[in-house]
Structure formats: C-alpha cells, structure tokens
Amino acid sequence: MKAERLHGCLQTAFRWGALLTLCAAPTQWTLIDNPRLGPADLLLAATAGVWGLDILLTRGWSRLWAARPHWTHLLFTVCVGAAACTAVDRGEAFKELVQIIEYFIVGAMVFTAFLRERDGMTADASHRALLPLFPILGAVTAAVLALAALQYVAPEGHRSIARFAEPKTLDVIVNVLGGWQSPLLVGGTFGNRNVLGGFLTLALPLAAAGTLGGARGIVARGGCALLLLAGLALNLSGAAYWAVVIAVTALAAARGARTFIPVAAALVLWQAAVLPRLPRENDLCHFESVALYDSAGQPARRYPEWQAAASMILTHPWLGVGPGNYQRQVGPFYGQVPNATGPAEPDIQNLYLVLGATCGLPALLAFWALLATAAVAAHRTRRPGAAAALAAFAAAAVWHPLLVRGLGLPLVFVIALSRHPLQEKVSDGPPPV
Structure with missing residues (x-):
C-alpha cells in the first residue's frame, strides 16, 4: 500500500513538474549566471529525477523504453559530442554539449513520457481536469505576448527587457543600435525580437x-485567433513573421479553397492595410531586419558573415571548430569579404551555417534529419499544426540561430508532440493539431 501511494505521488509530481517546466521554458531569464541556468533547467532536472526514481521503485523499464529518444536525437548528440572533443576551447564546447543533452535527450524523454502518461489518465476525468495542457500553454504564450505588448507601446521602451537580455547585448542596443525605443527590444520574456520571433514560429x-478547426468550441477557437493576431502584430522579426505567415497559408490551403481564400485575403489585407498603420510601422521593421543592404548602402552584417561561416565549413567539414567556438574562430575566415567593425544586432547568424561550422557536416545533416523525421511523424499522427510549427522554425533559423536558451525546450516539446499519436477522445481544450 505504501509503495502504491508513493508511486501515485511520484507520478503526480512528475506530471506537474513536466507541465511547470513547459510553462517556465519560454524565457531567457537566468537564476544562475555561471553556468547559465534558468528556472526551466532546474525544473527539468528535478522532474527527470522524480521520473527516474519512480521507474526504479516500480521496475517500470517498459516506460523507460517507450520514452527512449528517437535515433536522430542520439545521432545528433553523438556528432556534437565528437566535435566537442576536438574543440580549441573545450570548456565552452562541453557547456554546449551539456545543453544539447538536456534538450534532445533528457527533455525529449521527459516530454514523451509526459504525453504518454497523460493519455493514460484519459479514462479518469478527475485526473484529466488537473492537467489542461493546451489551455495552460496558451495562457503562457499570452503572458509572453502581453509583456511584448508593453515593450511595443512604450514610447521610450520598457525596462522589463533588462531582466531577460544579456547586459552586454542590452548595452550595445541601448547605446549604439537605436536606444530604448529600438524594435530590437520588443522581446517579451526573451532578450530581443529575434529570439521572440523564434518562439512565435x-x-x-x-x-x-x-x-x-483543431480547437473544440467557439471560445477555444476565438482564444487561438486572438493569440495568432497578437503574435503577428508584435513579431518584429521579418524572417520569423514571414515564416509564420507561410505556415498559416499552408495550413489554410490544406483545408481547401473555402478556407484558403478568406485566410489569404485576410493576410493580404493585414499586410497592406494594418501593418503600415501600427505604431512601429511593422512592415518596415520586417524589411529592415532582413535587408541585404543598410541605409548607407553597405552590406548588412548578416550576409558577409554567412560567407565566412561557409568558409569555416569548407575548412573544417568533419568536426567543425567546436561547439561554442564560433565567435572566437569566425574572424580569420572573412578573407576578401567586407568585415564591418563595431557592434552588430544580436542573433543574426544562420543556424545551419553555425552548426556546420562548429560541429561539422555530420551534425548538420543529423539535425536536418531530426527536424524532417519529426515533420513526417506529425503528418502521420495527424498534427498539421506541429508540422507547420517545425517548418516555420526551420525557415526562420536561416536568419537566426534559434537553438538557444528559451527555445530549446519548446522545440523539443513540439517534436515530442509531433511523434505522439493524436487521442481522439481527449477533451482537454484546444489540441494543436
């Protein structure tokens, strides 16, 4: 009896721990600076420990096997680990490796087990009521957007961004790149607009x-629509904004002409009539964030760096220069490409070039396989929303290195959701299908 009671307590603690981890994940606020650890990191470690203890006490090895990471997660982690062993600065490399293990091994197993065990409670309505997963995650997204709205409308910027941005980066933005009113500082619970845009993808x-149509009931659908409109209005990253627009268009097209035509008309009206009239002229912000040339006619900092990163891959194709070593090693690879001096906008690198340059082509191909197999699984499990989210993330990652704190765990959750079969009888609110 005591063992059963302990098992029940551990299961409850695990479910709530996983949910709290998801709620705490979308932020770059840190509790510990060295090493940089946020609330979600600590919650994930505690939740994984509770789950592991429950498995040991109940000898539930089948639960452990059922939650095993997909082979692409293992392959990607092994490739990053091999690159870390040959890095110039191995300290930084192993910090990055630990983060990859946290996201793609521990996080993937915890979220997979959470979704599976949550489905196991379907028959018990009293327990189901305790875990309204998607409404809670919608409320968390609304909170992120509410803070972004404060930062958006404040005429001299909202100082809340200082809690989430790195001090050096914030100092550069405030003193060099536009001051407190800079669109870069509309980041919600993230350090800048580019990382917020990654979360919104x-x-x-x-x-x-x-x-x-994925949500049940007019209230749930209305809430989803409000989140979508607010996100489109507050997303000042051009790459992330257009990635979301393309994903929404694809979702509408998949439902047929009756859905696609009004959605496409609404998006065109939104782009042509609404965005230019918003206080920050969002359409210009989007254009300037991805422009090839700046206002002085010089190449934007982003694109010459892409060429330098590609040169790094050509020079170090197998294992790269080591995870976490990108900024230290990229300088000599500019060659004849203009290398503008002075501070640059944060998070403007190409994620795939960074992965290839630091971890080698094997790691890059493994990461692509990870995203592709998850998207295919989302189609098989009838979760087009998850597939669209992965596609939007993959597209925005061309302009921003989105595998960062605050985005890793949400990405892994969407991947776990993509691989998880849809439960037809679940009445939990709006499922993202």
Missing part, C-alpha cells in the same frame, strides 16, 4: 491550427 502555427 513554434507557438503561432499551433494557434492557427486551433483557429482553423
């Missing part, structure tokens, strides 16, 4: 799927 396609 994962959240908004799920909200769009709920709006277009």
